[in-house]
Amino acid sequence: MEFTENITQFDHITQENDKKQILLCHTSRPMKYYLKSINYRLNNRFDRIPHYLISEKGGVIKNYGERKYSNFMLNHNIDKNVIIVCLENLGWLRYKEKEDKYVNWVGDEYNGDIFNKRWRDKTFWSTYSENQIDSLSKLLNYLSVEFEIPLNFVGHNVTVDDISDFVGVTCKSNYSQLWTDVSPAFDFEKLKNKTYEIQNI
Numbered sequence: 739m740e741f742t743e744n745i746t747q748f749d750h751i752t753q754e755n756d757k758k759q760i761l762l763c764h765t766s767r768p769m770k771y772y773l774k775s776i777n778y779r780l781n782n783r784f785d786r787i788p789h790y791l792i793s794e795k796g797g798v799i800k801n802y803g804e805r806k807y808s809n810f811m812l813n814h815n816i817d818k819n820v821i822i823v824c825l826e827n828l829g830w831l832r833y834k835e836k837e838d839k840y841v842n843w844v845g846d847e848y849n850g851d852i853f854n855k856r857w858r859d860k861t862f863w864s865t866y867s868e869n870q871i872d873s874l875s876k877l878l879n880y881l882s883v884e885f886e887i888p889l890n891f892v893g894h895n896v897t898v899d900d901i902s903d904f905v906g907v908t909c910k911s912n913y914s915q916l917w918t919d920v921s922p923a924f925d926f927e928k929l930k931n932k933t934y935e936i937q938n939i
Contacts (some may be wrong), residue, residue: 739880740938741790741798746777754805755818757885760878761811762912764827764919769793769847772826775802781887785809788824790877796869804885816902816913821881825870830860830918840864853923858915863914863923875932878907882937890931893926895919905919 765772769791774789787808790797800806807817827871828842831852840862841847853863882889890906892898902913909924 741796741800741877741879742831744777744784744799744801745806748802748808750783750785751787751802751806751808753807753818755807756883757804757821757887758905759820759892760881760887760907761820761822761910762825762874762907762920762924763788763822763917764825764829764921765791766827766919767827767844768828771846772824773799779904780879780901786812790821790823790853792823792825792870792873792877794826794867794870796867796873798873804881805856811910811913819902820908821885821887823874823877825866825874825920827866827919827921827923828864829921831862831864833862853921855922857922858918863921865923866920866925871932875929875936878929878933880935889937891926891930895922895924895926895929 750864776784785808787801788810789801789804804821810822811817811928828848831842831848833840833842848864853865889905892908892912895909895911897915900914901908909920
């Protein structure tokens with residue numbers, strides 16, 4: 739599996755545990771701003787760091803070892819059991835009619851395709867790229883083999899009772915209605931098909 743290691747060392751992330759889930763989420767910001775945020779906030783001591791990032795173009799960045807865990811989910815019992823893969827995506831959008839443009843929650847302008855579906859009090863969503871799905875399917879196969887996590891998919895983005903007990907691939911929005919990643923724009927069937935195609939090669 740080819741990836742780029744983040745040049746910033748997250749030496750403050752030291753706790754380790756065996757993993758049973760690969761958890762998908764997204765950045766809600768363009769990658770360049772997200773990287774600045776995790777690399778430099780709190781004097782390089784920010785502790786909500788995903789293990790992997792996948793850019794819109796499909797590039798994969800590894801931030802720290804998979805057995806380690808940060809405070810990403812703000813819940814020790816969840817964080818210790820998951821490998822977190824974060825996709826570059828602006829998430830939910832709002833339309834500024836006077837300026838005829840879509841922006842995310844902090845005002846970053848979005849110029850890509852719009853996915854329109856009412857979900858969790860939001861309507862407009864930025865889309866995930868084909869390159870991201872390709873890279874994610876390869877990464878899932880790599881992590882499944884390396885860490886003996888079966889490629890079982892929840893396969894949707896709504897909340898699931900006792901989701902922390904699930905073994906396989908989940909997403910952040912499976913844990914709480916407060917979260918909207920991954921969004922309705924994410925194609926779970928396409929991801930599953932590509933992931934299983936690679937698994938069977």
